[in-house]
Amino acid sequence: MGRSILNIAFIYSCQAECHKALELHEKALAVFKRVYGERHQSTALSYANTAFAYEGLGRYHEALELHKKALAVREQVFGSGHPNTAKSYNNLARVYEILGDYPMALEWSQKVLAVRELVFGKEHPFVASAYCRIAGIYLDLGDYIKAMELYQKALAIREKTLGEEHTDTASTYDYIAGVYYSHGDYAKALELYQKAMAINERIFGEDHPNVADSQRRIGGVCEALNDYPNALELYHKAMAIFAQAYGPEHLMTAVSYNDIGRIYYNMDEYPKALESYQRALAIREQELGEDHPDTASSYEYIAEVYYSQGDQLMALELYRKALAIHEQVYGEEHPSTASSCSHIAGIYRDQGDYPGALELYQKALAIRERVFGDEHPTTAYSYSRVAEIYLHQGEHQGALELYQKALAIREKTFGLVHPSTAASYNDIGLVHENRGDFRKALEWFLKSYRILDELHPDAATVRHNMERAYSSAGSGKPFEDWLAEQLSQKKYVQ
Secondary structure, three states: OOOHHHHHHHHHOOOOOOOHHHHHHHHHHHHHHHOOOOOHHHHOOOOOOOOHHHOOOOOOOHHHHHHHHHHHHHHHHOOOOOHHHHHHHEEEEEHHHOOOOOOHHHHHHHHHHHHHHHHHOOOOOOHHHHHHHHHHHHHOOOEEEEEEEEHHHHHHHHHHOOOOHHHHHHHHHHHHHHHHHHOOHHHHHHHHHHHHHHHHHHHHHHHHHHHHHHHHHHHHHHHHHHOHHHHHHHHHHHHHHHHHHHOHHHHHHHHHHHHEEEEEEEOOOOHHHHHHHHHHHHHHHHOOOOOOHHHHHHHHHHHHHHHHOOOOOHHHHHHHHHHHHHHHHOOOOOOHHHHHHHHHHHHHHHHOOOOHHHHHHHHHHHHHHHHHHOOHHHHHHHHHHHHHHHHHOOHHHHHHHHHHHHHHHHHHHHHOOOHHHHHHHHHHHHHHHHHOOOHHHHHHHHHHHHOOOOOOOOHHHHHHHHHHHHHHHHOOOOHHHHHHHHOOOOOOOO
16 A cells, blocks of 8 residues: 555656655655554655655755655664665765755765765765765855866766766766856767757657756756857757646646756846746746745846836835745754845845845855855845945945955855956946046956956946946047957966
């Protein structure tokens, strides 16, 4: 009876019908506890399966407690050095990572690695999977060097044991590409994403969800390069595959609607963006409920459209709904909570409520410093936002110090030639302009503009800032002539 219920629950899980899956997993758990008792491997498995259903619903704290119960049983039944016990270690690591508790995630992931190395040896595919888990945590923490080192170790194992034409090897190419993408090296990211897609196409055919995942990743690179037509084409292809494989109301179809909406948003086609985002929201509300983090993400996407259309009140309402969900699901010390605070702060800033904006930006900064440390790119973003408010309030020195902290992080993380670094150069230029030092401002604006391609969305803003500073500096030569002369000189190189 218990196993029959479990099989049906698994089908619902695969169909992303999380509420039905949870109901059946809880029934199966009750059966296993009654038949086998608490200390049985089948009961432990049922605890874990029920926890997975809670994860699907975004109820991570409840999932965590059930994974801990599964671990307790497995340690009693198998001992601490058994592969089944390591499965519980891995489940705990995953949930802690989702909750933003990276030290705990790292601790449990390293336990997984230790068990698997001891049981299977150091060149087993299970060991490669453990390396990938740990690498992902380092990537979350902004330690790209450590993440790359571990992904490369995993790749070496998988290529040796599984060969280059295996889906797990393709996944590792995707992981490594993700590091390059995070670091702004889109050319290398694209090369590896395409390599992974080619493998998946040969293994599964062109209409498989794994291929759709690859199309989404390549579309993401196109999006980062502002190649919106190609990104849109790839996102549509991915959505067609997901809809055919899973149905038009599946959560992966919702993900594709978000991808497509984001491109329309970037192209300033707000009605089309809103339509796509609302379709994604409808699916998520139906499948996950209104209090799920993915639903909150949809609220934020829609809020962004309203904000760009000038409807700040509607945007603020949706951002607050998202914040309430994040605080309820994750707590007040989570990166998603910080992001929601930052979104709301942006509206307060635009409304001229600088004290209100500063309070929320500082709250977001405090969360990010505690979670990521003070040398993470996301922390740098918060430094810049707090600095922006200082600049509006005329606190030029305080703004400059924070902008310089953000710049130091970005130069260390991304290098000297990266859009994020260019953003910091522009920010520092604004401080000097507000101080009346127009020539110094011009120097920083020019450094920023040299990095940005003319097609980059920020290039026009930086050019406008530069022209304004040039005019204020009182130079006699026409701006266009001066700029052409500057750009003809050797570019700023890394």
